[in-house]
Amino acid sequence: MKSDTFLKLIGGLALAFVLPWLFLVLIPFVSASNAEAIPYGEEEAPDGGVVAYPDPTFYREGSSDYGRQIYAAEGCSYCHTQVIRPTYAGADMWRPGWGGRESEGLARETQPLDYSLEEVAPLGYQRIGQDLSNVGHRITTRELMHQHLSEPKTLDPDSGMPAYLHLYKKSPYGDNRLIPTPKAEALVDYLLSLKKDQPIPAGK
Template sequence: MTNFPKFIYGLAFAFGLPWLLLVIIPALWGQKLAPLPYDQDRDGMTGAYPGGGIYRQGQLVYLREGCNQCHTQVIRPSFEGLTDGWKMGWGSDQTPQPKLVVRPSTARDYMHEPVAPLGIARNGPDLANVGYRIKDDKKLLQKLYAPQSLFPWSVMPAHRHLFKVQKIQGSGAAHALDLPKEFAPEKGYEVVPKPETLELVKYIKSLKKDEPIPGQVPQE
């Protein structure tokens, strides 16, 4: 029993030090982050990095639905002299042979987000810059409603509770989904997204976390 106080102190130290170094200090450091200004002469552009905010309501739906359980929003750095060829299509350059290197994510990329949705696992594609890859809102909505209607091999769960089935009025709703027969509702009805689903789509389309960093702007 004489060593009990030492045991308690040792236990507090063993858990307290990592908590201080890995949680408290990084959190305090993150709160002090501020946007970095661009220099017109050096960078060829004005403004600040990072730029605007996010669609907060859409992010709330994203987190509530657990999208971060299967999708990351982090571009990891390349080590050992590896090229970025494996990151084709991960940034703003969507050409078959991208010339622009996709830069790694930084803490400032998440400055305007109350919660940084880094992700738990990468079971699905990384979404850090997915906004560049989305060309059709309805395709994204269709993927949310019935992923297997686009990719039969997809393991993504359907989020049909984000939609409603309603009777077709007139020429139909503007956002009604164009579904294959096996996924479509009965004749005379249509599937339309709920307002929160449209907010989710806005948020996903806004994900472009590859703004150039001041002092590191690629020069053509």
């Protein structure tokens, strides 16, 4: 190989890596690194309610922050998304309960603000199971949520949801009851808190 051909090859390869890195990583990183949170004016509060969005009292209960870590560690995101797509990009808004409380006119697409309490937005990789953005409105009792996690086949014999039995202990009384570990309780706190349909301040 002649040396200038070789140089062109190396130069071409370098460009092929450097250009995407520059435009997809470095420039967006630098331009977003100084971004600051924008406080809402009082007049922007929905229905005269709280300005803080999402309202932390509405969204968090018990050990749900710990539960979020369990959700990540157990790989729930491999099968469950947490993003309600706009109707031009998918049928999410037509699926009952996915977008939120339809009967109260509160169902909506996911907005970037919905992730503001999350350290990492749990968007999800694939959608083998339902979207969980609003699962806290669909499944409202701890018992039922535990049953979905520990014995999904008792709810639907064809369920493709794995049974997370390692988050439960057998009852010491030999009655086949499953006792949730603290991890399971925290995960259920987190799932019950997933209600991403709160009205967002106007214009956001």
